[in-house]
Amino acid sequence: MEEIIVFRKTKYLISKLLKKTLNIPAIKNCEIDVTSRVCSASDVTNSTMGRYSYIGSYCSVINTNIGSFCSIADHCVIGGAAHSLDWVSTSPVFNSGKNIMHKNFSESNFEPFKNTVICNDVWIGSNSLIKSGVRIGNGAVVGMGSVVTKDVEPYTIVAGNPAKVIRKRFDSVTIEKLNKINWWNWENDKISEMATYFNNIDLFLKKS
Numbered sequence: 001m002e003e004i005i006v007f008r009k010t011k012y013l014i015s016k017l018l019k020k021t022l023n024i025p026a027i028k029n030c031e032i033d034v035t036s037r038v039c040s041a042s043d044v045t046n047s048t049m050g051r052y053s054y055i056g057s058y059c060s061v062i063n064t065n066i067g068s069f070c071s072i073a074d075h076c077v078i079g080g081a082a083h084s085l086d087w088v089s090t091s092p093v094f095n096s097g098k099n100i101m102h103k104n105f106s107e108s109n110f111e112p113f114k115n116t117v118i119c120n121d122v123w124i125g126s127n128s129l130i131k132s133g134v135r136i137g138n139g140a141v142v143g144m145g146s147v148v149t150k151d152v153e154p155y156t157i158v159a160g161n162p163a164k165v166i167r168k169r170f171d172s173v174t175i176e177k178l179n180k181i182n183w184w185n186w187e188n189d190k191i192s193e194m195a196t197y198f199n200n201i202d203l204f205l206k207k208s
Contacts, residue, residue, distance in 0.1 A: 023057070039074070046113075047079075050120065050184070063113045063132065067120035068184040073144065078130040081112040119154070120184040138179055139169060154179055174201065181208050 023041035030044055033051040038044055042059040050068030055061060059072060062079035072078070083090040087108075092099040096107040114133030118124070122136050125144030136142065136152040143159025143166070152158050155169040155178065168175065183191070197204040 025055075033068075056126070062116075064116040064118060066118045067122065067138070069121045070118055071123045072118075073124060073126035073128075075127045076124055076130070077128075078118070078124075079113075079116040079132045082114060082132055083112065084110050120182075125159075138184075139175075141169070170201065174205065177205055177208075181205075183208070 025038040025040060025042045025044065027038060027044045029046045031048045032038065032044075033049060033053070035051045036049045037054040038049075039055060039057040039059075041057050042055050042061070044055060044059075044061045045063070047061050047064045047066065049055070049066040050070070053066055053068055053070035053072070055066075055072045056074035056076065058074055059076045060078070060080070061072075061076075062081075064079045066072070081092075083092070084095065087094065087110075092112065093101055093103050094106050094108060095110040095112065096104065116130060116132050117135040118130075119136060119138040119140070121139045122141070124130070124136075124142040125146065127145045128142050129147045130136070130142070131147075131149045134148055134151055136148070137154030137156065139155040140152045141157040142148055142152070142163065143157065145161070146159050146163040147161040148158065148163045150162075152163070155175045157166040157169060158164060159166055170178070183194070186194075194204065194207065197207050
């Protein structure tokens with residue numbers, strides 16, 4: 001029985017290793033803190049990421065500034081190109097610059113990429129879609145499978161398609177205090193010192 005358990009564990013570890021090896025992430029024109037991670041098969045372009053944040057597997061992140069201590073689950077799409085909704089056509093072949101068809105019928109100026117901002121300590125659930133140009137505030141939570149088309153206020157939980165406010169994580173006074181404390185900017189030594197209070201919001205605020 002023990003031999004079977006060991007075999008299964010070994011098989012699992014080998015499978016995980018192969019997955020990471022064969023599906024390495026594609027990262028281009030990015031500034032990612034050395035403490036942060038981009039998991040297997042994710043594509044991250046023209047983006048930044050602060051410390052101790054991670055992007056899960058099979059994600060697409062384009063033109064996005066991600067803060068510190070963010071948790072982005074698997075299969076999320078963040079940012080991307082917009083299209084010219086008030087023109088005759090939405091096709092990029094009528095825009096200036098390069099496009100996937102390698103064809104331009106005209107050279108009209110249109111900026112397809114808007115910057116997306118994911119602030120600090122944000123948790124984004126799996127299979128979420130975040131529209132380009134959206135700002136998600138500190139401490140916010142995006143439920144799995146959500147489609148976020150509008151800004152999300154700090155410490156707000158949203159979910160659904162389109163994403164709607166479920167509730168605030170804390171009362172307005174507590175949220176204001178947390179935003180002023182900006183604990184995600186603390187040095188590691190101070191975070192280690194205060195870490196024991198992170199599971200008690202009242203005690204954390206008292207000690208901060």
